[in-house]
Amino acid sequence: MQQAFDELAAFEQPVRPEHRARWEQLNARFHETLTSAHASPWTTKVLRLLTRHGERYRRFTIGLVDSGRDVHAEHREIFELAMAGMEARAALALEAHIRATPDLLVRALRDGRQVLPA
DSSP, X not given: OHHHHHHHHTTXXXXXXXXXXXXXXXXXXXXXXXXXTSOOXXXXXXXXXXXXXXXXXXXXXXXXTTOXXXXXXHHHHHHHHHHXXXXXXXXHHHHXXXXXXXXXXXXXXXXXXXXXXX
């Protein structure tokens, strides 16, 4: 878990366009590492499916200027809570992290901002 977080952190302060593909890989690895402790292949399959569906929205929001979002801080909070054994709080932080993407997209569209995939 530590290695997945450290590698991701190196590419997201901030995520530069030339490193976006690598960041995408490391982000997926970090999120999979978070959920890898369960023993259910079905859960893994569902989580991967949901991740793929969520990627389309992240590609639209990652390029938004002035989003006010600090994705690295979100990842750090999730990581620290998970490492401290605070599973329920880590799960809530993860939920807020994932929910922030569609919420940001909806706000941008309501504000009339042009939203294009990165």
